[in-house]
Amino acid sequence: MKNIITITREFGSGGRELGKRLAESLGYKYYDKDIISRIIQKCGYDKRYIKSIDKISNDDFPYTVCRSFSLYSSHQKQATDLLVLEQKIIKELATKNNCVFVGRSTDLILRNYNCFNIFVYANTESKIARCKEKAQKNEINSDKEILKNIKLIDKSRKKHNLLLGSDGWGQKENYNLCINTTGFEIKSLVPSIENVTKIYFEEKK
């Protein structure tokens, strides 16, 4: 079985940067929402359609996948198909190479794989500061607006977890390591976390 690291994170906590850096340092493949979307596109789905489906899944999608609902709209039916396809793709990727997955509830999708699950979080101040740092030049938002956005995105991530039947997003029991990035430069954390994952996979052999 391949070594899989999944990263679930609060928006603005630096989880994606951590994932990218970890993958690079370990020589693992790296996958996040954008990359997985591109793979889905190659299966013949339009980019805009994939995006709109994601929005639907966050707003009003029934909390079960792979079961029939008589009141499904055709749009919802397509959304289900797409989510099932996404899971299939993620599982295939996890079978081929050691990899780092960021987001997409991969800790749940790959629960029967050889995973080390990380949750990345930070205090509000630190998340707002990181969002400002990463913002486009023409993008000026108040702290209040940024915080509202953080909460919205985290809520949609929780909902994505619910689609997979778990209401334990962010609860430490569901992860091997939870790291509060407040006060850290993300890159400085990489060697230590890399070591922990190596030991874990080694001891599991």
Added chain:
Amino acid sequence: MKNIITITREFGSGGRELGKRLAESLGYKYYDKDIISRIIQKCGYDKRYIKSIDKISNDDFPYTVCRSFSLYSSHQKQATDLLVLEQKIIKELATKNNCVFVGRSTDLILRNYNCFNIFVYANTESKIARCKEKAQKNEINSDKEILKNIKLIDKSRKKHNLLLGSDGWGQKENYNLCINTTGFEIKSLVPSIENVTKIYFEEKK
């Protein structure tokens, strides 16, 4: 300000061993309940009395320290004095040297100090296995009894936190790092965690 590492842990998760090893590896002073009790004894308190106070504080102690309660028994009054003394001692120790504290709600007592707070946890199976490994030779308990004991002790630790006015025992937001020791030999984790704490203290300078 000195560098302080506090370790809060679920019973049976290996938190104490981690604390001891971290202190040894970092060259920090190490303090836990037993050591702090010995310091209190040197202030003239009897060992058995200190133990009984701890039991009272877990069972029926009011959730406030340093405020007057007219219905206090003399025993409760002494318990308050002792808890205040314990906090005073912990703060003094934290001023003198870099140290690792295990338990005693030191993450709360030292909230205004230069602390890196760790929470150590594990799954039930792993905690029961560790308890069996550490048990005295003549001590034979069923898994059910061990689990009951684990729950009781964790409950009393939560209550000790409540004494300090916090109901956030074990909630990741209150810690810099939460580590699930399931699948790990504790000693294998030390170098990585040591590095993370070093970086943290370095970046805070």
